[in-house]
Amino acid sequence: MDTAAAPSAPPTFRDAAEADIPALVGLIESAYRGDASRVGWTTEADLLQGQRTDPDGVAAVVTSPDSRMLVVERDGVLVGCCQLEHRGEHAYFGMFAIRPELQGSGLGRVVLAEAERAAHESWAVREMHMTVISARDDLIAWYERRGYRRTGRMTPFPYGDERFGIPQRDDLQFELLVKDLG
Template sequence: MDSAPTQKPARLTFRDGTEDDVPELVALIESAYRGDSSRVGWTTEADILDGPRTDPEGVAAVISKTGSRILVVERDGSPIACCQLEHRGDAAHFGLFAVRPELQGAGLGRQIIAEAERSAREAWGVREMHMTVISVREDLIAWYERRGYRRTGKMTPFPYGNERVGLPKRDDLQFELLVKDLG
């Protein structure tokens, strides 16, 4: 009896984003956080925010800023995820993390964040990774805690009135700083 050949999962590749990637990256980020498409995954912010998560100008600014980059994650030559890394002294800031909604929950996030941490440590010699997460996103914060991030209790206000970051559906939003020691 012949058995069907097993197919190995396609390998992930990582590269720095370029200006040419901006439209596709904006669409990826929006799909992971806003609107009905984001509800396919678990990272949606659709219940707490309407409006854009980012825009082409914001993504282009991250790509062009000195000490900043967007790590593009590809499978079979197609972008499936991304994240921002920014050098800030002894730490790196991690943000704009997005995985295509239909691929969430399969372990990609763990691989991507580990590569982002390795890359920041190697490129900049940083000892910590910092990120801010909307404090009401308890499931997301718990996910980061399982990856070694700790809550600091340091809060910054949500930029109410700034439509470039979304239109809040509630009045209790703020950002909490999470930190991980990269050793």
């Protein structure tokens, strides 16, 4: 008898609806903050405490005419998401989350590739931009392996605005990463 687990169904993608907002907030929080995030490798728990996002932040993405929140499901279960925002010649990629227990399985690569395809197809953009906390060397290296390049352009972390978390260090900043989409 074969005891190997059956392969998971391929992920499906759709645009988020307002009804998805509570589940999306929970997914994003679980991927980045608190003890649940430590199951995966994308945790920011040692850098930031408090919230990563809130229902208003997710709703702003879901309802904006210039953005999309891609929902990623497998067998009808929410397993990932990402924000795409049209900004002229480029798209912005953010709020990327994969369920912590699925991180490292290759799902993130699939979601990122679909996000790039969708942005290019929807808006004919030439580049994808994102900002990453510059102290996240492992995460930046992951994006570099997928064709993103560091720009050296930094943006200060919004210290004092707890909507973005409570910093545990005084040297946090965001670096802009860019990828040509063709």
